[in-house]
Amino acid sequence: MRCDVWWARPAAASPRLLALLDEAERERYGNYRREVDKLRFLTGRTLIRAVAAQWLGTAPEEVALDASCYDCGRPHGKPRVVAQGAPQVSISHSGQWVALAVVAEVPVGVDVEEIRAAEVADLARISFSTAERTAFARLTEPEQRAAFFTYWARKEAVVKATGRGMSVAMSKFTLTAHDQPPAVLASETPEVDPARVRMADLAPGEGYRASVAVFADEPPEVVERQADDLIGSLG
Ligand SMILES: CC(C)(COP(=O)(O)OP(=O)(O)OC[C@H]1O[C@@H](n2cnc3c(N)ncnc32)[C@H](O)[C@@H]1OP(=O)(O)O)[C@@H](O)C(=O)NCCC(=O)NCCS
Structure with a gap:
């Protein structure tokens, strides 16, 4: 089993990136007061779409996410890619880093x-x-x-x-x-x-410190990758 961890810097808010957000995400983006919080959120959610699109063989704008909170149902929970055969994902951001962990099938968390x-x-x-x-x-x-x-x-x-x-x-x-x-x-x-x-x-x-955890019978092979080009390719 392989677990990719993608690293990105908070990306500039281009119209193309903003257009990838769904309605609930646009509302959350708008509610952040600090610019850096907006950009980290935007980068995380567009990075999930870029990576999931490659995984599923589709376009980033076709990737739907569900971030319903397990507790209250509001869209501030752990994002899930809604598609058959979709990977499991986890996002974290701090300072100048956004991390996205991606693995097939098993629960994953990154911080x-x-x-x-x-x-x-x-x-x-x-x-x-x-x-x-x-x-x-x-x-x-x-x-x-x-x-x-x-x-x-x-x-x-x-x-x-x-x-x-x-x-x-x-x-x-x-x-x-x-x-x-x-x-x-x-x-x-x-x-x-x-x-x-x-x-x-x-x-x-x-x-910085960072770790990833998966719930699985076997240890995954963890591969860390730079995501700036991938985000850049979104425009
Ligand atoms: C998730 C949580 C650990 C985030 O910690 P943090 O150090 O502030 O932030 P990080 O950058 O490491 O992680 C944030 C990301 O975790 C993800 N996340 C949100 N809720 C999550 C959850 N319950 N489990 C796992 N991941 C979660 C999201 O992707 C979020 O980023 P995004 O909204 O930009 O996509 C913390 O907010 C938490 O425990 N929330 C759930 C508990 C709670 O309040 N429940 C009741 C709400 S009604």
Whole structure:
């Protein structure tokens, strides 16, 4: 099994890209106040269409997405490509990166995090499991700063693969230490089965952490790809 992770910079809002959005997406695009949020959203949704169009052998404008929230039905949930044989996808954006993970059939989640000033000890207290908090507490403060975003990107990739996002309590499952290969060691939540979570760290470059998780019996081959040309080809 192969899992492609496409990396794009937020693209300029050309009429051609904007025309690819459906009505609900146009409304969400219009509701973002900050330009960077608009462009990251636009880039993610047009990138899904470009990649899914290649996968399905169709045109980007023919690719329909359904992002109904599992909870309230509003169109702010995990996007799904609506077509027979469509790939599973997951989007994340942070800073100057948009990431799209694409895999056949199995649930997938991706997360990219720009390393930023944050109260990492407080965040770890509420989002890490007891075992993770114990391991984290042994680190020095500079080590905690470096380790926190590794844990966070890994944990968020897992909850995004469930399709429920942070409604799945991040503190209910335990990951390997930040300096070990990523895996789920234990889980107290039915959405996360340690035996089926396969994870990989990604390489977005300095100042960022990123991970991808799939729920599968076999580890996928993860291939990272640059998407700027693909977005550029959309016009
Ligand atoms: C999904 C979630 C983890 C996003 O985290 P974030 O760090 O702000 O943002 P990221 O850039 O990493 O991810 C955002 C993307 O996740 C995807 N997403 C949205 N809901 C998702 C979900 N439930 N599961 C997985 N992915 C989801 C979307 O593609 C979204 O980007 P887009 O709307 O531009 O396409 C967080 O918003 C969340 O947990 N939402 C669901 C929980 C919730 O509030 N439920 C009740 C709502 S009524």
